Amino acid sequence: MIAFLAKRLLQALVVMLVLSLIGFAIQDNLGDPLREMVGQSVSEQEREALKDKLGLNDPFLEQYWRFLKKAVKGDLGTSYFFKEPALEVILKKLPATLELVFGATLIIVFLSIPLGVYAAIKPNSFFTKAIMGFSIIGISVPVFLTAIMLVYIFAIELNWMPSFGRGEVVHIMGYWETGFLTWDGLLHLVLPSIALASIMLPLFIRLIRSEMLEVLHAEYVRFAWAKGLAKYRVWFIHALKNTLLPVVTVGGVQIGTMVAYTILTETVFQWPGMGFMFLEAINRADIPLIQAYLIVVGLIFVITNTIVDLIYGLIDPTVNVAGGSK
Amino acid sequence: MKRGVTLLASVALAATMSFAAAAKTLKMAYDADPVSLDPHEQLSGGTLQLSHMIFDPLVRWNKDLKVEGRLAERWERIDDKTVRFFLHKGVKFHSGNELTALDVKWTFNRLRTSPDFKAIFAPFDAVKVVDKYTVDLVTAEPYPLTLNAATYIFPMDSKFYTGFDGNNKSKDALVKHGNSYASTHASGTGAFIVEKREQGVRVDFKRFDQYWDKKSPGNVKQIVLTPIKEAPTRVAALLSGDVDFIAPVPPTDLDRIKKDPKVDLVTLSGTRIITFQLNQQRVEAFKNPKVRQAIVYAINNEGIAKKIMRGFATTAAQQSPKGYSGFNPNLKPRYDLKKAKQLMKEAGHEKGFSVTMMAPNNRYVNDAKIAQAVASMLAKINIKVDLKTMPKAQYWAEFDKRAADIMMIGWHSDTEDSANFTEFLLMCPDKETGFGQYNSGNYCNPAVDKLVIASGKETNSEKRAAMLQKVEQMLYDDAAFVPLHWQDLAWAAKKNVKIEPILNVMNFPYLGDLVIE
Numbered sequence: 001m002i003a004f005l006a007k008r009l010l011q012a013l014v015v016m017l018v019l020s021l022i023g024f025a026i027q028d029n030l031g032d033p034l035r036e037m038v039g040q041s042v043s044e045q046e047r048e049a050l051k052d053k054l055g056l057n058d059p060f061l062e063q064y065w066r067f068l069k070k071a072v073k074g075d076l077g078t079s080y081f082f083k084e085p086a087l088e089v090i091l092k093k094l095p096a097t098l099e100l101v102f103g104a105t106l107i108i109v110f111l112s113i114p115l116g117v118y119a120a121i122k123p124n125s126f127f128t129k130a131i132m133g134f135s136i137i138g139i140s141v142p143v144f145l146t147a148i149m150l151v152y153i154f155a156i157e158l159n160w161m162p163s164f165g166r167g168e169v170v171h172i173m174g175y176w177e178t179g180f181l182t183w184d185g186l187l188h189l190v191l192p193s194i195a196l197a198s199i200m201l202p203l204f205i206r207l208i209r210s211e212m213l214e215v216l217h218a219e220y221v222r223f224a225w226a227k228g229l230a231k232y233r234v235w236f237i238h239a240l241k242n243t244l245l246p247v248v249t250v251g252g253v254q255i256g257t258m259v260a261y262t263i264l265t266e267t268v269f270q271w272p273g274m275g276f277m278f279l280e281a282i283n284r285a286d287i288p289l290i291q292a293y294l295i296v297v298g299l300i301f302v303i304t305n306t307i308v309d310l311i312y313g314l315i316d317p318t319v320n321v322a323g324g325s326k
Numbered sequence: 327m328k329r330g331v332t333l334l335a336s337v338a339l340a341a342t343m344s345f346a347a348a349a350k351t352l353k354m355a356y357d358a359d360p361v362s363l364d365p366h367e368q369l370s371g372g373t374l375q376l377s378h379m380i381f382d383p384l385v386r387w388n389k390d391l392k393v394e395g396r397l398a399e400r401w402e403r404i405d406d407k408t409v410r411f412f413l414h415k416g417v418k419f420h421s422g423n424e425l426t427a428l429d430v431k432w433t434f435n436r437l438r439t440s441p442d443f444k445a446i447f448a449p450f451d452a453v454k455v456v457d458k459y460t461v462d463l464v465t466a467e468p469y470p471l472t473l474n475a476a477t478y479i480f481p482m483d484s485k486f487y488t489g490f491d492g493n494n495k496s497k498d499a500l501v502k503h504g505n506s507y508a509s510t511h512a513s514g515t516g517a518f519i520v521e522k523r524e525q526g527v528r529v530d531f532k533r534f535d536q537y538w539d540k541k542s543p544g545n546v547k548q549i550v551l552t553p554i555k556e557a558p559t560r561v562a563a564l565l566s567g568d569v570d571f572i573a574p575v576p577p578t579d580l581d582r583i584k585k586d587p588k589v590d591l592v593t594l595s596g597t598r599i600i601t602f603q604l605n606q607q608r609v610e611a612f613k614n615p616k617v618r619q620a621i622v623y624a625i626n627n628e629g630i631a632k633k634i635m636r637g638f639a640t641t642a643a644q645q646s647p648k649g650y651s652g653f654n655p656n657l658k659p660r661y662d663l664k665k666a667k668q669l670m671k672e673a674g675h676e677k678g679f680s681v682t683m684m685a686p687n688n689r690y691v692n693d694a695k696i697a698q699a700v701a702s703m704l705a706k707i708n709i710k711v712d713l714k715t716m717p718k719a720q721y722w723a724e725f726d727k728r729a730a731d732i733m734m735i736g737w738h739s740d741t742e743d744s745a746n747f748t749e750f751l752l753m754c755p756d757k758e759t760g761f762g763q764y765n766s767g768n769y770c771n772p773a774v775d776k777l778v779i780a781s782g783k784e785t786n787s788e789k790r791a792a793m794l795q796k797v798e799q800m801l802y803d804d805a806a807f808v809p810l811h812w813q814d815l816a817w818a819a820k821k822n823v824k825i826e827p828i829l830n831v832m833n834f835p836y837l838g839d840l841v842i843e
Contacts, residue, residue, distance in 0.1 A: 031719025037361075037503055039369030039442040041740055041750060043760050044726065046441045050502060081361065082525055083505045148558055155566035163566040164559050165552065270554045270563075272527045280526065280555065283688070285719035 008309075012302045016295065020071065023294040024064050033080050033285040067291070076295065077288030081281070086292035090274055094296075095176045096166060097273030100265065101258050103193030108201050113240075116208025120216060121235060132209075135202030143261060147195035147268035154191060162188050164270040192269040199261060200254055207250060211243040218242075252308035256301045350547040352823065352842065354571040355560050359529055359553040363520060364508040365480050366500055369442035369740065371833055378834045379531060379549075380420075381480035381514030384411055384430070385473060387742060389830050391649040393473045397425065397481060397515060397538075406468035406785050407451070411476070413459040417538040419483040421513040427461040432484035434463075440500055445760070446475050446740060449782075470785045474741045483513035517542070517838030518549060528552050537838070544839045561818075564589060570823050570842075573835070575816035577638040577691060583818045590823075593816045594831050595640040597647045598738040599747065600690055602683075602700065602808040603767030609681055609731045612767070616673040618805035623666035624707045625700055628659055631811045634695050639811035644798040645737070645747035647812050649831070651787065652744025652794030657802050659809075666707050678708020684730035685713070686721040691813050697734060700808075725766060733766045736813070742832065744794040748778045752806050769806045 033056075034047045051057050055066070067077065076086045119128045155163035167188035169177040179185025215221060216239055224234045262275035270276070274293065281289040360376040361368050377383070384398040395401070398411040417425040434453045437443045449469045454462040463472055487498040491507040499506045512520055515538060518531040531549040552569065554560040557576035563569045565586060575583060575591065583591045604612040604621065611617045631639040643659045646652040670676055685697035694715040701711035714730070725733055739746035754770035755762035761775070777797050784790040801807070815833050819825045822843040828836045 029720070031717065031721075032723045033719070035719065035722040037368065039740070040737070041369070041445050041763075042441050043445070043763060044757075046444075050441070054503070078504070080503050083362075083503060083509065148562075151559070151562045151566075155568070156562055159566060163562040163568050164554060165568075267556055268559055270552070270556065270559050272524075277526070283555075283717070283719070 008306050015302055016298060019294055019298040023291040024067060027287045030287060031285040033287055036284045037080060076292035079289040080286045081284050086288045089289060090292055090296050092175045093274040093277050096271060097262050097275060099179060100192055100196060100262055100271060100273060101255065103189045104196035104258060107193055107197040108204055112201055112204035112208055116205045117212055117240060119209040120212035131205060135205050138198055138202035143195060143199055143264045144268050146198045147265055150191045150195055161191050166272055192265050192271055196258065196261060196265045200258060208243060208247055211246055212239060215239045215242050249308050252304055256304045259297060259300055350545060352546045352549045352571060353569040354549065355552045355554040355563055355569045356573055357555055359526060359551060362509040363512040366437055366440040366443055367502060367509060375834045377480045379518045379837055380512050380516040380520060382516040384476045384479045386477055387830060387832055407465045408462050409472040410460060410462050414538060415459055417515050418536045419513045419515055420519050420534055421483050421486045423483050423485050425481055425515055426458050427455040429481045429484045430461045431455050433479060433482045436498060436500065443478060446478055468783045468785050470790055471741055471743055474743055481515065486513040517544060526553060542839050543841050546840050546842060564818055571819040571825060573817040575818045577636045580638060580816065588821060589818050590821055591816065591818045592826050592829055593814050594829065596813045596815045597831050598736050598813045599642055599645050600736045600810045600813060602732050602734055605728060605731050605767050607768040611675055611679055614673050615804055616669045617675060620666045620669035620707055622805045622808055623660050623662050623669065625703050625808060626661045627810045628661055630696055630699055634692050634699055638814045640814060642809040642811050644802060644809060646744040646798060650744045651791040652798055654795040654798040657798060663706060670707050680710040681731040683711045683713045683732040684724055685715050685734035686718045687715040689718040690736045693734060728766045735764055745778050745781050748797055752801060753778060767807060771804060774800055
């Protein structure tokens with residue numbers, strides 16, 4: 001296990017280094033941050049002077065080296081727009097994003113399991129066909145369209161839900177402010193969570209259904225039927241348990257993907273998280289913030305993947321995580 | 327039954343009561359929030375909008391583009407070079423300090439060190455304190471635009487900004503990017519105090535109870551500003567009742583908002599001109615005025631304003647919008663394809679030629695679509711256009727390099743004056759003086775330059791207007807550039823929020839005077 005972790009750590013370091021290099025290399029293509037910082041009538045000389053001050057005129061390697069030296073110490077630069085350390089800006093925005101992802105995950109877990117199981121148990125019922133048809137639509141409609149439709153129906157036409165933002169939040173600790181503890185905050189979470197869940201939900205319903213179908217045809221399930229066990233016991237204890245194994249691992253990886261999908265959801269709902277912040281940073285050519293975001297998101301991916309691998313090993317002992325002599 | 331009625335009545339009463347209480351709070355959504363609380367850090371619409379809320383200027387523009395007094399009760403021109411301002415007495419800053427002529431002088435001197443504002447105050451020589459409530463602005467040469475510049479003087483509380491902050495930095499430090507005292511703390515004379523600010527997420531304002539302007543009808547006690555970048559979200563927030571006031575309204579939603587009985591839409595013809603410049607240095611044919619005229623004739627800018635901008639633009643034939651001193655009423659949009667073909671023939675380019683074109687795709691309203699339309703219109707006179715559009719962050723670097731034969735540029739005059747357009751966009755480019763900094767067409771006409779420079783010293787406003795109108799005529803005859811339109815402005819608010827009287831073409835709503843019924 002320790003050998004596995006060490007290997008994983010080394011891999012992670014290489015990944016992060018490559019990511020930082022890519023993040024740094026694209027900065028010249030992101031455009032000129034100065035134009036966002038100064039008025040239209042500021043002369044070229046003034047702009048050049050500012051560029052010098054920001055170190056943007058130095059050779060690429062010199063800038064990269066300076067960046068790396070600071071990054072090792074946890075300093076990922078200062079955001080041009082927020083005027084605060086980029087890492088701090090991201091950490092302040094992270095709770096909002098994680099809560100959104102959590103809200104979406106709850107929806108996915110509580111809907112995909114019963115629906116997926118039902119679709120497997122009653123493959124030919126009308127309701128199953130409806131679920132499957134709906135999930136095809138769900139997969140093919142882009143998130144921002146789902147989001148805009150939701151706002152249109154539930155916020156504008158029916159006026160049941162707020163249309164944007166996080167609503168009332170309660171401060172817990174550090175940078176963490178939560179919307180889960182107030183009614184207003186919970187209301188604000190509903191639509192964005194549904195929008196974000198909409199991409200993953202159909203995927204999970206289909207995944208659970210197909211896994212479940214397979215398991216239901218397995219020998220041990222037939223044996224359970226033969227023993228005369230109650231049907232609910234067979235479905236939910238014997239079959240479902242084995243269905244969920246692969247689902248958990250896929251789910252872990254998908255959470256990372258979901259963090260990336262928050263960019264679209266957060267933009268439509270003006271959700272003050274890091275996805276929305278990232279899109280804004282690109283518009284403003286806020287280079288330090290863009291680089292810091294890439295690194296933080298890269299880190300999240302690396303960490304979730306590592307944890308998923310570990311869990312996989314724990315749930316299913318036949319998988320050899322150490323990759324060695326066992 | 328009786329009980330039901332009283333219950334209903336009390337519910338209705340409670341509803342109206344809470345409505346009355348809530349009416350004092352304005353929830354508004356703009357497309358962006360100001361980058362800083364320091365009014366001198368960046369010259370932008372966002373900064374000016376904020377300055378009008380928390381600082382208040384010496385004088386300000388009214389709806390008809392005339393100057394009206396604010397902190398300056400009145401003013402008089404003493405000679406060609408000097409304008410004297412008389413301040414209101416007893417005006418308090420948020421800190422409790424009293425506004426005096428010294429604050430005006432202090433603010434003026436700080437403005438001149440700001441990279442963004444420097445250019446506006448370059449013609450000034452000195453500011454002289456006459457007495458506690460009187461101050462003179464003096465220019466080096468006779469200067470007609472002293473009042474225009476004075477609209478940018480938002481007196482800051484010199485005592486409040488003197489000394490050192492917790493990081494041992496001077497409180498008056500003007501830092502372009504970075505956390506300075508002035509960018510996070512403010513004390514002005516304006517109607518609102520910043521209570522809480524989370525950049526990019528929300529700004530909370532409360533009304534300053536010692537606000538000097540007792541005559542102002544404004545009754546808004548609290549303002550919550552939420553920046554909402556995405557236009558559909560902003561509109562949804564208004565239509566769903568989550569906010570009371572939004573700006574700008576995107577052209578695509580104008581009809582929907584107009585039809586909604588719960589909200590009011592206000593539109594005004596704006597002052598930002600959208601144009602194309604034809605680079606004479608890169609393309610030999612563009613040196614021929616006939617070719618340039620042919621291009622202007624070939625482009626149906628009225629059609630663009632109608633179809634692409636959905637009527638949300640005012641077709642232009644010149645740079646100066648109506649109300650500016652240089653606006654020349656004789657100039658009319660030219661669209662005549664036959665004439666365009668004729669001119670191309672006369673210029674010997676009947677068979678046409680190929681050019682490159684660049685335009686931003688997220689800077690001006692529908693910029694990329696306009697560029698595509700123009701490219702297809704030019705095809706009709708056999709000019710083949712290779713068009714490239716890109717985000718503004720990349721576009722400006724290309725613009726500086728003059729990287730294409732035809733480039734799009736929009737311009738709003740910082741001085742609300744006609745000469746500014748020509749100075750930046752069409753005067754002969756000169757690195758020394760800074761003239762023609764945005765002249766990617768490399769158009770150069772010494773006669774135009776001479777007139778514009780002379781207008782900068784003419785303090786007789788009638789004579790000056792005649793000069794600037796002549797400039798517009800010369801540029802028109804020369805087809806120095808391709809005028810498209812002025813972008814219109816639009817705001818929308820709930821019916822009980824009376825925004826119409828407080829809006830203006832500069833797009834800084836005077837929220838201190840806002841009445842909510």
